[in-house]
Amino acid sequence: MADIHSEHNSDNGAAQRKQIWKVFYILSILTAVEFLIAFTIPQGTLKVSIFVGMTIVKAFYIVGEFMHLKHEVKSLIWSILIPCIFVVWLLLALMLEGGSIFSLR
Known part of the structure; x- marks a missing residue:
């Protein structure tokens, strides 16, 4: 055995x-x-x-x-993935808007 x-x-x-x-x-x-x-x-x-x-x-x-x-189950994956996507979108938006300051001068 x-x-x-x-x-x-x-x-x-x-x-x-x-x-x-x-x-x-x-x-x-x-x-x-x-x-x-x-x-x-x-x-x-x-x-x-x-x-x-x-x-x-x-x-x-x-x-x-x-x-x-x-x-894992798909709902757990999406509950982790969606906030990450929004954080990446926020960072991208902040970098693009932050870069516009230099183009105004």
Whole structure:
């Protein structure tokens, strides 16, 4: 009976380790692409937009995998996602409006 439980736990542990390594490789590739962009694309709106987009993708992936949010019910996911979207919208609006001060002078 003990052999059955130890085999089940080792199979489960192997699957978890495989998933962890998969997440590690995906995040490593995204980070490498960010470094590539940082050193190849000249400074500007395109570069900032790419960085913001990739950071949001990485954040959602980390939250989904390590905080196990992707396994939750959809209503909980939306109750977390909608306020985050509004905060990002607020920050974008504040940055755009803050930048308009410099164009008036």
